[in-house]
Amino acid sequence: MVWTPVVLYLSLVSYTSLAQGNTRLFSSFTTVYSIPIHKYYFPFIFLLGMFLWSLLEYLIHRFVFHMKPPASNYYLITLHFLLHGQHHKSPFDSSRLVFPPVPASIVIGFFYGILQLLLPEVLGLSVFAGGLCGYVVYDMMHYYLHYGSPKKGTYLYGLKAYHVKHHFEHQKSGFGITTRFWDHPFGTLIPEETFEKED
Template sequence: MAPAPPPAVSFSPAEVQRRLAAGACWVRCGARLYDLTGFVRHHPGGEQLLRARAGEDVSADLDGPPHRHSANARRWLEQYYVGELQGDPQGSVENGTVTSANTQKTDPWMEPKLKMVDWDKDLVDWQKPLLWQVGHLGEKYDEWVHQPVIRPIRLFHSDLIEALSKSVWYSVPIIWMPLMLYVSWSHYRTLAQGNVRLFESFSTEYSVAMPESAFPGLFVLGMLLWSLMEYLIHRFLFHMKPPSDSHYLIMLHFVLHGQHHKAPFDESRLVFPPVPASLGIAFFYIILRLLLPEAVAGTMFAGGLLGYVIYDMIHYYLHFGSPHKGSYLYNMKAHHAKHHFAHQQSGYGISTKLWDHFFHTLIPEEPHLKMQ
């Protein structure tokens, strides 16, 4: 017979109030208490939205409006469970007492699944590197990888390879911005010489001169081309569904992108490490160089390289930043959070929704059920 689970820790309203006064952000669903202090700056709706609800029952807020929280978001909440509130659970905690409030009745179909997160019963052993384990998940992999957790991931046994698979956010501008500036200046000087012609390899008669005034347009075109690559890579490579009977394709998917969906706030895995980034950047340059004259290809490559840096910086900020409500990045943060927690097969744009509009993969608007 399995041992009974340990009793839940209970907190008096006065204890909760003391923690709130000290700056903690505790909320509750009924009598269940959650410490969201470490999550407030990651919240897609903004830190102030959560802070304003500190000490309150957020059961109705989970159903919206403005946003109906997904099953993954509710499961995510359970990772912050700390215990039970003593006394009558109706209302909010104020001045050491629980004050009554007229809380909106929630749709029973949307009630949170109030279960503790049990790491010991997960499909993998979190005390060991995950890469070699996920290949054996088979048909369970797709559901498992799209149930995010708030913990770091270790992929490899080797400390060296593990270190190479991680990167700090500021490594991206430090490594790639100097290269972008050098390539830009070098090819601008080549264009300024006035002897670069487009399509010259196909037809001298119909070739087009490329003066230095074409540099800004080519540079912006390179940025636009990168945004398309960003979308296509994210949609068709990162979100491929590996066959359940292929251990190695499952492992490949997990290395490329699955680990990010499993642990979306592992900050060491939010931007591309230099080695794999170098391979992708080299591929981008080779394709351009095969199709275009060196100066034209180089200028577009420089624009694409800046686009990549912006993409990685925006991606990091969407996870760890707290943009001003109503701003472009605020909307993109909410858009990206929905991609992670509810709509993994849409909303592929990170820095822009342009290609989601073009290819009809926008995340659908949420209809809110009216509460009776």
């Protein structure tokens, strides 16, 4: 309810701005070889943002949520527990499944700033809109993986089984939530034989 209207608004602003035909890639370096970005590219840029979010989702889950704070650092241990440890301790606590909007907006604002530094304004906004949509999908899917009842044999059923394995058997692997894709190249895929045993 909070982020979907923002995604729709930013998408409209991005598409409208790209439709003006003034956006060019690499124009700050060279005017001769700069590439015009047309409004027809918006869906692809948006999907790129969603794809980048899936990578960010994996990296945050693996390296922030599953970090090993030093045993002597009370503050890092507490932060880790609040960020993700409590969720693993009580995986069916519905108040621990979705990041609250106020702290989420701080993190989201940080990534928006990075994109604005790296890309032309409208292009960065388009990627950001896709990334924010990816975040919304992630939040909804994570909630569903804990509380939904997907039909056996469906994609979501497989993801739910995968996520349950991460929670209860393989906490050092299976960091993908919306997809297992990034677990493949990073070598953190949960072994397939653990699923075959159940069948």
